[in-house]
Amino acid sequence: MASVVGTCVLLLAIVPVSAASFVKVDCTSENLGQYGQDSVLRCGINPTEEASDAMITYVKWKKTGENKTLVVFGKDHPNEPRFRFSVESLTGTSRDVSLLVSNTQINDGGEYECTVKTDSGSKDTIKTNLSVTAKYSAPVIIAEKDTDTSLICNSEDGYPKGTIQWFDQEGKKHTSISQQEEPKPMDDKRFNVLTSKLTLKNSASSQYTCQVYNANGVKEGETTFNLSPKSYEGVHKMVQYGKVAASNIVAPVVVIGSLIVGLLIVLLWRKRQSGGHTPIDQDEEKANWQGGEAAAGGKTCEHSEETNTLEEERCQAMILLSAAPTN
Structure with missing residues (x-):
C-alpha cells in the first residue's frame, strides 16, 4: 500500500502546470476610435517565468458573435481589408499583438476577441471593446x-x-x-x-x-x-x-387729447364772447378755412353765408382730428 501511495505522489509531482498558466494576454478593456481615422485595440502577451522564452505560434482576432476571422498569424489565411496587426512584421518572439483598424467606421464599434497560442501548448483568449465616435461639424x-x-x-x-x-x-x-x-x-x-x-x-x-x-x-x-x-x-x-413699444401709443394719444381740449376751449370762448352766435369777419373766416383745409390734407366742410359759424367750426375741428397722426 505504501508503494502505491508513493507512486501517486511521484506522478503528481511531474504533472506540468496547466498550459494556460504559461501565457497571459492583457488587453486594454476599452479602446476609443475616431470615424475615418486609424484605431488600435491594444493587446500584449505576458508569459510566466516558466515560459519566458515561449514562442508565439498562433494569433487570431475576430469580432464577438461573428465567425469571420479578421486577422491571423501562424496560419495561411487572408486578412480582412482595413484590419491588420499593428506590428509591421509579427514574429514568434513578438509580445505586441494589437489590432489596427484603418479608416474606422461606426459599424466597427463593438466587442472583439484575441486568441493566442504558444509553442508551450498554452492558449489564452481575452475580449476587448472598441467605441467609435464621429466629431460634429462646426455649428x-x-x-x-x-x-x-x-x-x-x-x-x-x-x-x-x-x-x-x-x-x-x-x-x-x-x-x-x-x-x-x-x-x-x-x-x-x-x-x-x-x-x-x-x-x-x-x-x-x-x-x-x-x-x-x-x-x-x-x-x-x-x-x-x-x-x-x-x-x-x-x-x-x-x-x-410686447409687440408695440409704449411710446408709440402714448404720443398719439397725448396729441389728439390736446387738440380736442384746445378746440373745446376756443369754441366755448367764442360762444361766450358773442353771447350766442355772431358771424366772424369774412376775410378772417376765409383764412381760417384755408388753414383748416391745409391741416386736414385738403378735406373741406360746406361753407356759405347761411352756414352756422358754430357748426362750421365743429366740422373743421372734426377734420383736424381725423388728420391727426395715429402712430
Missing part, C-alpha cells in the same frame, strides 16, 4: 426666413447623438427654451443634421452663441451670431413691451 447659425425673432443652429455628421446649447452675450443659458429636433441617422449611422431652434422672446441680447456637445458632454465646437441693429431693436421692444 452654423441662420436667422429664420422672414423673421428676426428665431435663430436655427445646425451641426452635421456626428456620432453618437449629441446636444446643442444656447448662450447670450452675458453667458446666460437659453437651452431650456430652445427646440431640438430628433436627428436622423445616415447609412453609416452618423447623424445627418443636429438642429436646434431658439425663439428670442426672453432676452434682449444682441449676440447669441450656439455650442455643440458630443454624447460625453464634451464641447466640440461653437459659433456666435450677432443680430443686426434693426433686428436687435425689434427684439428689444418685444421683450420690454
Whole structure:
C-alpha cells in the first residue's frame, strides 16, 4: 500500500502546470476610435517565468458573435481589408499583438476577441471593446426666413447623438427654451443634421452663441451670431413691451387729447364772447378755412353765408382730428 501511495505522489509531482498558466494576454478593456481615422485595440502577451522564452505560434482576432476571422498569424489565411496587426512584421518572439483598424467606421464599434497560442501548448483568449465616435461639424447659425425673432443652429455628421446649447452675450443659458429636433441617422449611422431652434422672446441680447456637445458632454465646437441693429431693436421692444413699444401709443394719444381740449376751449370762448352766435369777419373766416383745409390734407366742410359759424367750426375741428397722426 505504501508503494502505491508513493507512486501517486511521484506522478503528481511531474504533472506540468496547466498550459494556460504559461501565457497571459492583457488587453486594454476599452479602446476609443475616431470615424475615418486609424484605431488600435491594444493587446500584449505576458508569459510566466516558466515560459519566458515561449514562442508565439498562433494569433487570431475576430469580432464577438461573428465567425469571420479578421486577422491571423501562424496560419495561411487572408486578412480582412482595413484590419491588420499593428506590428509591421509579427514574429514568434513578438509580445505586441494589437489590432489596427484603418479608416474606422461606426459599424466597427463593438466587442472583439484575441486568441493566442504558444509553442508551450498554452492558449489564452481575452475580449476587448472598441467605441467609435464621429466629431460634429462646426455649428452654423441662420436667422429664420422672414423673421428676426428665431435663430436655427445646425451641426452635421456626428456620432453618437449629441446636444446643442444656447448662450447670450452675458453667458446666460437659453437651452431650456430652445427646440431640438430628433436627428436622423445616415447609412453609416452618423447623424445627418443636429438642429436646434431658439425663439428670442426672453432676452434682449444682441449676440447669441450656439455650442455643440458630443454624447460625453464634451464641447466640440461653437459659433456666435450677432443680430443686426434693426433686428436687435425689434427684439428689444418685444421683450420690454410686447409687440408695440409704449411710446408709440402714448404720443398719439397725448396729441389728439390736446387738440380736442384746445378746440373745446376756443369754441366755448367764442360762444361766450358773442353771447350766442355772431358771424366772424369774412376775410378772417376765409383764412381760417384755408388753414383748416391745409391741416386736414385738403378735406373741406360746406361753407356759405347761411352756414352756422358754430357748426362750421365743429366740422373743421372734426377734420383736424381725423388728420391727426395715429402712430
